[in-house]
Amino acid sequence: MKIYAYGIIDFHNKLEEPIEGLEEKGIYNVSYRDIGVTVSELNEETREITDTCILEHEKVVERLMINFTVLPMRFLTVFNTQEDLLSMVEFYYEDFKNNLQRLFNKVEFGMKVIWPADTIKKRIIDVYHKTKHNISVSIDSPAKTFVKEKFEKHIIDKEFQEEANRCIAVVDDYFNKIAVEKKLKRLQTESLLLNASYLVDKDRQNEFKQAFEQLKNAPSDLKFLFSGPWPCYNFITLTKKPSSVDYFNTEDMLNRLLAQQGFAQERNSV
Amino acid sequence: MDRQIKTLQDKNSYLDLHRQERVTLLEVLDRALDKGVVISGDIVISVADVDLVYLGLKVLLSSVETMERLRGAPMAGAQEEPT
Numbered sequence: 409m410k411i412y413a414y415g416i417i418d419f420h421n422k423l424e425e426p427i428e429g430l431e432e433k434g435i436y437n438v439s440y441r442d443i444g445v446t447v448s449e450l451n452e453e454t455r456e457i458t459d460t461c462i463l464e465h466e467k468v469v470e471r472l473m474i475n476f477t478v479l480p481m482r483f484l485t486v487f488n489t490q491e492d493l494l495s496m497v498e499f500y501y502e503d504f505k506n507n508l509q510r511l512f513n514k515v516e517f518g519m520k521v522i523w524p525a526d527t528i529k530k531r532i533i534d535v536y537h538k539t540k541h542n543i544s545v546s547i548d549s550p551a552k553t554f555v556k557e558k559f560e561k562h563i564i565d566k567e568f569q570e571e572a573n574r575c576i577a578v579v580d581d582y583f584n585k586i587a588v589e590k591k592l593k594r595l596q597t598e599s600l601l602l603n604a605s606y607l608v609d610k611d612r613q614n615e616f617k618q619a620f621e622q623l624k625n626a627p628s629d630l631k632f633l634f635s636g637p638w639p640c641y642n643f644i645t646l647t648k649k650p651s652s653v654d655y656f657n658t659e660d661m662l663n664r665l666l667a668q669q670g671f672a673q674e675r676n677s678v
Numbered sequence: 679m680d681r682q683i684k685t686l687q688d689k690n691s692y693l694d695l696h697r698q699e700r701v702t703l704l705e706v707l708d709r710a711l712d713k714g715v716v717i718s719g720d721i722v723i724s725v726a727d728v729d730l731v732y733l734g735l736k737v738l739l740s741s742v743e744t745m746e747r748l749r750g751a752p753m754a755g756a757q758e759e760p761t
Contacts, residue, residue, distance in 0.1 A: 416715060459703055466706045483710040485717060496717055635705045641713035
C-alpha cells in the first residue's frame with residue numbers, strides 16, 4: 409500500500425467532510441506540527457496517466473481550496489510509507505509554512521496569448537527592405553549573399569523579439585496593478601506570444617476578470633485563452649534542496665568531510 | 679469551482695462541451711505535471727514519466743487554431759499540429 413499526496417494545507421486536524429480521491433479512496437490528513445498533507449492510499453504498483461486520474465487529482469485540490477490554503481503537489485507524487493512522507497514534510501516544513509502564508513487567500517489565473525506571427529514577421533521584413541539596413545551586394549558573390557542573409561535574419565529576429573516585448577508590455581499592463589505576483593513566459597513558440605500566470609487576491613478576482621474583458625474587447629489581432637481561478641501551482645517556491653542531494657551528492661559535503669580528516673589540501677592539490 | 683475558460687476574441691465564438699473539457703484538461707496538464715510542490719529525492723517514487731508539459735501546450739495551440747479553421751477564419755501563423 410502506497411501513499412498518494414494531493415497537497416499541503418494549513419490545517420493539522422482530521423478533515424471533517426469526506427472527499428474521494430484516486431481509486432475512490434477516501435482522503436485523510438497526515439499532520440505535522442500545525443500543517444497537514446492530504447493523502448489517500450494507493451493500491452496499484454503503477455498507474456497510467458489518463459484524463460480521468462489527472463482530473464481526479466485536480467478535483468481533490470480544488471475541493472480542498474474551498475476551506476484551506478493549499479500547496480498542490482505535482483501530479484503523481486507517491487510515497488512508500490507514512491514515515492517517508494513525514495520526513496519529507498519535516499525537511500520542507502519552513503518552506504511550506506512560508507508558501508502557505510504567502511499564498512493565503514490567493515488564487516491563480518492563466519492567460520495564453522496567441523498572435524499572428526507570420527503576419528508580424530512579414531510586416532517586419534517589408535519594413536526592413538524599405539530601410540537603410542538594406543545592404544546592396546552583387547548577386548554573383550555567394551559569400552556576400554550568405555552574410556547578407558545572416559544579417560537580415562538577425563535584424564528581423566531582433567525586431568520580432570522587440571515587437572513581442574512591446575505587445576506583451578501592453579497586455580501585461582491591464583493586470584499589473586491587480587496581480588500580486590506574475591510569471592510571464594514569452595514566445596514559447598512563435599505563435600504563443602505569452603503564457604502568463606497571475607497571482608490574485610481572492611477578493612479581487614472580479615476586478616481581474618473585468619480587466620481581461622477590457623483587454624479582450626480592445627481592438628487587436630490577438631487571441632486569448634483565459635482560465636481560472638486555479639490552485640497556485642505556478643507560485644510555489646521551495647528553497648531547500650532534496651535531502652539526497654544535500655547529503656550524498658554535493659562537492660561541499662565531500663570537501664567538509666575531507667577537511668575534517670585533514671585531507672582537504674591533499675585533495676585540492678591533486 | 680467556478681472555473682472560467684474563455685477563448686478567442688470574437689464574442690460569437692463557440693466551444694462545444696467536449697472541446698471545452700479538452701481545453702480544461704490541457705490547462706490542468708500544463709500546471710499539474712511539473713508545477714506545484716515538486717519533490718525530488720529518494721523517498722518519492724517515480725510512478726510514470728510526467729514530463730509532458732510542452733506536449734500539452736502544443737496540443738492546446740493546435741486546438742485553438744483548429745477552432746479558427748473550423749470557424750472559417752484561418753489564423754495567420756497556425757503551423758503547429760497535434761503531437
